Amino acid sequence: xxxxxxxxxxxxxxxxxxxxxxSLTLTLAAGQxxxxxxxxxxxxxxxxxxxxxxxxxxxxxGTVTASDGLSVPERVAYMAQSDLLLPWATVAQxxxxxxxxxxxxxxxxxxxxxxxxxxxxxxxxxxPAELSGGQRQRVAxxxxxxxxxxxxxxxxxxxxxxxxTRADMQDLAAEALQGRTVLLVTHxxxxxxRLGQSIVVMTQHGLTPCQPPHAAAPRNVDDLETxxxxxALLRLLREEAA
Amino acid sequence: MKYLSAIxxxxxxxxxxxxxxxxxxxxxxxxxxxxxVAETWWQNRWLIAEHTWITGVEVVIGFACGTVLGVITxxxxxxxxxxxxxxxxxxxxxxxxxxxxxxxxxxLWLGYGLWSKVAMAVLIIYxxxxxxxxxxxxxxxTGYLDLARTMQASKRTVLWHIRIPAALPSLASGMRLAAVxxxxxxxxxxxxxxxxxxxxxxxxxxxxxxxxxxxxxxxxLGVFSILLHMVVRRATARMAGDGH
Numbered sequence: 344x345x346x347x348x349x350x351x352x353x354x355x356x357x358x359x360x361x362x363x364x365x366s367l368t369l370t371l372a373a374g375q376x377x378x379x380x381x382x383x384x385x386x387x388x389x390x391x392x393x394x395x396x397x398x399x400x401x402x403x404x405g406t407v408t409a410s411d412g413l414s415v416p417e418r419v420a421y422m423a424q425s426d427l428l429l430p431w432a433t434v435a436q437x438x439x440x441x442x443x444x445x446x447x448x449x450x451x452x453x454x455x456x457x458x459x460x461x462x463x464x465x466x467x468x469x470x471p472a473e474l475s476g477g478q479r480q481r482v483a484x485x486x487x488x489x490x491x492x493x494x495x496x497x498x499x500x501x502x503x504x505x506x507x508t509r510a511d512m513q514d515l516a517a518e519a520l521q522g523r524t525v526l527l528v529t530h531x532x533x534x535x536x537r538l539g540q541s542i543v544v545m546t547q548h549g550l551t552p553c554q555p556p557h558a559a560a561p562r563n564v565d566d567l568e569t570x571x572x573x574x575a576l577l578r579l580l581r582e583e584a585a
Numbered sequence: 586m587k588y589l590s591a592i593x594x595x596x597x598x599x600x601x602x603x604x605x606x607x608x609x610x611x612x613x614x615x616x617x618x619x620x621x622v623a624e625t626w627w628q629n630r631w632l633i634a635e636h637t638w639i640t641g642v643e644v645v646i647g648f649a650c651g652t653v654l655g656v657i658t659x660x661x662x663x664x665x666x667x668x669x670x671x672x673x674x675x676x677x678x679x680x681x682x683x684x685x686x687x688x689x690x691x692x693l694w695l696g697y698g699l700w701s702k703v704a705m706a707v708l709i710i711y712x713x714x715x716x717x718x719x720x721x722x723x724x725x726x727t728g729y730l731d732l733a734r735t736m737q738a739s740k741r742t743v744l745w746h747i748r749i750p751a752a753l754p755s756l757a758s759g760m761r762l763a764a765v766x767x768x769x770x771x772x773x774x775x776x777x778x779x780x781x782x783x784x785x786x787x788x789x790x791x792x793x794x795x796x797x798x799x800x801x802x803x804x805x806l807g808v809f810s811i812l813l814h815m816v817v818r819r820a821t822a823r824m825a826g827d828g829h
Contacts, residue, residue: 397731421735427728430826431750443746444738490736 345413347374347493347524354405356389363389363401367550369543373410376517376525376560378539380532380576387528387545391496394526395419409494420492424499426483428471434458435467438485449489457485460519477508481515488519495520497527501534510564513537517561532576536569537562544576546583553579617797626801633786633805640782641809643699643771647706648813651767652760654707655714659756662715663722664744680712684770688777702774702782709770710763717762721755722748757825764817768810783809 350371356363363386371377381387392399394407396416409415428437438458439449458464461481471479480500487495497516501509517538529535535542538560542553553576556568563569599619605611606618613621626633658676661668688705695701725748733743775784783806790798 392731395731395735397734416735417737419735421732423728423731425728427732429729429747429750431753440746441736444733444736444742446739446742496735 344491345411345418345493347522348413349373349410350394350407350415350494350524350526351410352390352394352405352407354403356386356393356399356401356403356405358401364545364547365549369550371524371526372541373524374522375540376520376527376538378527378529378535378542379545380529380535380539380542380580381545382530382580385545385547388498390545391498391526391528394494395421395496397421415494418492419494419496420487420490422483422487422495422497422500424502426471426479428479428482428486430471433468433470434463434474434482437471437482438489440486441490453491454485454489457488461485461515475508476504477512480504480508480512484512484516484519493523495523495525497525499529499531500527502529502531509534510537514561532580533564533573535576536573537564542572542576544579544583546580548583551579551583614794614796617800621797622800622804625795625797626805629798629801633783633802636781636783636786636802637805637809640702640768640771640775640784640806643702643774643782644706644767644809644813646699647703647771648710648763648767648817650703651707651710651763652714655711655759655763656718656756658711658715659718659722660744660749662719663748664740676712676715679708684709685773688773691774692778697778697780702771702779705774706767706770709766709773713762713766714756714759717759718752718756721752724755725751753824754826757821760817760821761814764814765810768806768813772806 351368352371353368355366367390369377369379369390379387379390386401389399389401389403393403394415396419407415409418429440432440435454435458436443438454439451442449458467461484463478463481463485466474466478466482471482474482483500500516501512504512513534527534527538536556539555540560542555544551544553553572556562556566556572558566558568602619606616609616617625658672662672684705687708688701691701691704691708695704722744729747729751730743733747738746771782772784772787775782776788779785783802786802787799787806790796790802
């Protein structure tokens with residue numbers, strides 16, 4: 344794995360001539376969690392997909408650059424709201440799917456370490472349908488970590504989970520993805536306040552950077568400053584929408 | 586419960602059948618009753634078994650060949666845009682032709698024996714297999730493809746590890762449909778030209794006003810088709826993901 348770089352995405356996007364987002368510059372600091380917070384339809388997922396080099400359906404004019412000058416899409420790992428586990432494959436196979444898709448030999452020792460870290464050792468040979476929502480997202484996280492990429496793109500990965508499981512997953516992900524350049528796209532102010540080392544609110548009018556709480560992420564769910572930040576972020580979202 | 590309802594439905598159908606025969610008093614060469622058909626079936630069981638065997642072989646070979654051909658075609662279509670542009674309209678056009686009209690041609694080309702019937706069964710199941718599997722291959726959930734892309738997967742490995750497994754349930758439903766169609770294909774082939782098989786036996790019995798034997802052969806064909814469908818259903822259960 345190359346060291347985690349800074350990422351800068353700079354440009355405008357249109358869909359069929361209509362502006363999705365006007366001239367925008369988003370900087371993701373190397374080795375840090377950046378949270379991009381916004382309502383539905385403001386184009387935050389488009390930003391993430393542009394970085395990943397995925398089809399967006401939008402016309403993007405601009406650049407995505409890494410501070411080390413190397414290409415970006417080959418160095419991202421991607422995790423979506425849906426766990427994207429292959430229903431016909433076991434947990435073990437799902438975790439190593441990346442290597443098999445590249446015709447490489449999967450590093451089984453590494454897989455077993457990750458499986459253990461995600462507390463999935465009892466489920467190695469189960470199919471995804473036999474797991475709970477939280478377990479499935481842990482498998483997805485193990486698969487993401489298996490890729491061992493310096494840049495990790497998370498598209499609302501915890502939004503379908505119940506509150507307790509979501510908090511657990513946030514802790515686990517924050518710890519596991521330390522040192523990587525992480526972009527977390529979310530519509531949940533609480534999540535951004537807990538995890539963001541930098542927080543940016545995205546609306547139709549553009550990006551508004553926000554001061555993250557001082558405590559180190561992942562912050563406690565009952566940390567006062569974190570709760571205040573959550574409130575401030577929500578207020579900002581509502582004002583911008585009005 | 587499933588079996589009970591099947592038995593109940595069968596008994597009900599037989600009762601209605603018997604009632605029609607008794608009430609209308611139709612002569613037995615027009616509509617034989619269930620008892621007579623059962624008796625005829627038992628008396629001719631070896632004859633019927635012999636012809637069932639012939640039809641069965643045609644159907645099984647036809648089913649296997651049609652499935653293999655359909656799977657190969659669907660993979661080619663899914664893999665290449667050129668193949669889609671060239672072959673897809675042709676496929677649809679062949680479906681517009683009545684298969685019945687092709688049967689005499691097949692007999693002319695492939696002779697009177699087994700292979701013209703196998704070809705007929707293949708023709709009739711080729712399209713459902715191809716189109717169902719092809720549809721499945723083209724409808725891979727986009728999330729999987731996105732994930733594969735970020736993993737730098739090649740077209741081949743995506744096809745092999747993601748698109749094909751994701752399309753197996755569609756292929757399974759195509760095969761289940763084909764199991765019902767394949768016997769129809771073989772029997773059409775036999776009607777047009779043959780000296781063996783259940784289709785031949787039905788035609789022969791009908792021509793000689795042995796309507797009871799015709800019914801016995803027809804019901805045997807029906808039971809055979811249902812059995813084949815059940816076997817295929819069981820065999821494709823894993824593919825279809827029924828177990829989940």
